Amino acid sequence: MLYKQDMPSLSVVMPSMNEEETIRICIQKAQTIFKNYGIEGEIIVADNSSDRTAEIAASMGAKVIGPIKGYGNAYLKGLAEAKGDYIAIADADNTYDLLELDKFLDPLMAGEADFIMGTRLKGEIKKGAMPWLHQYIGNPILTAMLNFLFKTKISDAHCGMRAFTKESLEKMNLKTHGMELASEMIIEAARCGLRIKEVPITYYSRKAPSKLRSFQDGWRHVRFMMLYRPGPFLYIPGAFVFVLGFLITASLLLTENAAYNRLHSFILGSMLLIIGGQILATGGYMKTYGLIHGMYRDEKAGKKLLSYHSLERELLGGSLILALGLVIGLKVAYTWVISGYGSLKEVESAVISMVLAAVGLQLIFSAVFVSVMLLEVDTDW
Known part of the structure; x- marks a missing residue:
């Protein structure tokens, strides 16, 4: 001593x-x-x-x-x-x-x-x-x-x-x-x-x-x-779930009648797509919060990602995906009407419409939420 x-x-x-x-x-x-x-x-x-x-x-x-x-x-x-x-x-x-x-x-x-x-x-x-x-x-x-x-x-x-x-x-x-x-x-x-x-x-x-x-x-x-490391908690799991859902859904769509005959797998893949998108969006929210409150050091990539123009592109992308989903949904509704409101074999189109609409809305709401968080922050990001 x-x-x-x-x-x-x-x-x-x-x-x-x-x-x-x-x-x-x-x-x-x-x-x-x-x-x-x-x-x-x-x-x-x-x-x-x-x-x-x-x-x-x-x-x-x-x-x-x-x-x-x-x-x-x-x-x-x-x-x-x-x-x-x-x-x-x-x-x-x-x-x-x-x-x-x-x-x-x-x-x-x-x-x-x-x-x-x-x-x-x-x-x-x-x-x-x-x-x-x-x-x-x-x-x-x-x-x-x-x-x-x-x-x-x-x-x-x-x-x-x-x-x-x-x-x-x-x-x-x-x-x-x-x-x-x-x-x-x-x-x-x-x-x-x-x-x-x-x-x-x-x-x-x-x-x-x-x-x-x-x-x-x-x-x-x-x-x-x-909050400090959203990647291992949210980005990586979210990306894994999203890609897995995409692969399941795409493989069934590329096989004739597979989506209809294996309906449960098709719905599972669609759910994983939506859930993966939500997890990734949550990671984006946490990253934004951390950037706003100065919790990261030298995060140029993150700041660029949150720039005003990036948010505009997210809004545009979400709107296009949502519009595509609505078009496919309207097509299903039209087919149902002209068939006399009877049973339809439009499972693939209906589920795809739902997934596109959900993902598109998620992108739009994410862009809006992030832009609100950035209201009092330097917009030169």
Whole structure:
């Protein structure tokens, strides 16, 4: 451990919500770290409590800001106030032992890394500290997804004890307001090329009831990764379903009477075409949202795709497909009328008409929706 004088200052940021039982010990531990390292430090408590948490924290010299609603908001506000050259974050419930901050600070101060993650899964998890669903299913799956999508190599993506340099914080474009900030921070660190290192830590059980909501919070992380990387979640599956539907439908149409004799396969292929188109459109919506909110770096291709002229072409294409579907549908209706409203062997034409109309409308509505999202954005895209 380092004990040198004139060390750069350290900021410890803690979000809190009704942690009056543990806030005192957390602040004491942080102050012990300041003393051990011989540095000037500050403790920032981003609070949204209805109990005495804020009062206790302020009485111990911490800077209390709030009330701030939302996990991500608390960190964004707290980090904005941090003045230290090094910044550490941890929950105020004493599940993370702030006396272990030396494991984070030493490699940062030695210049060995820019961003330090704690890992509970390679450290010690005390009995009752983490539900088995989180420890063996949720956390490993979400961590694996993040590693695959963003080329990281971490073992515990949702560990809340972390530390990084002030310079690294300024490089990361952190925006999210909820629990997904934990994922965003890692994604941004990887995208900025920060040197990420993991250190094993001990995880303790909470005294107060947990505020985590397993499935809701898990979905928020998945949704955020989907927003950053719509390809594996939407574009690739959507394209696969669409092409599969096209191949099934086209093969039956090219075989005489096959569509009529194999009606169920023909309907399946048509359904896959429509579903694939909807999945691809959803990917387009998410990509547009990400571009508008600056979530991608150097996305020239995406911006070009969303240009006004591209949207005009999408409207034109959708209108032509819809018109073709309506023409085929009118032909079926006309045949039905002149046959005396009797039974028809126009299954192929009727289904094709339905598919073309659905795909055409999807393109039109997609173009309209995207153009509405881009109303307040620079139209020179």
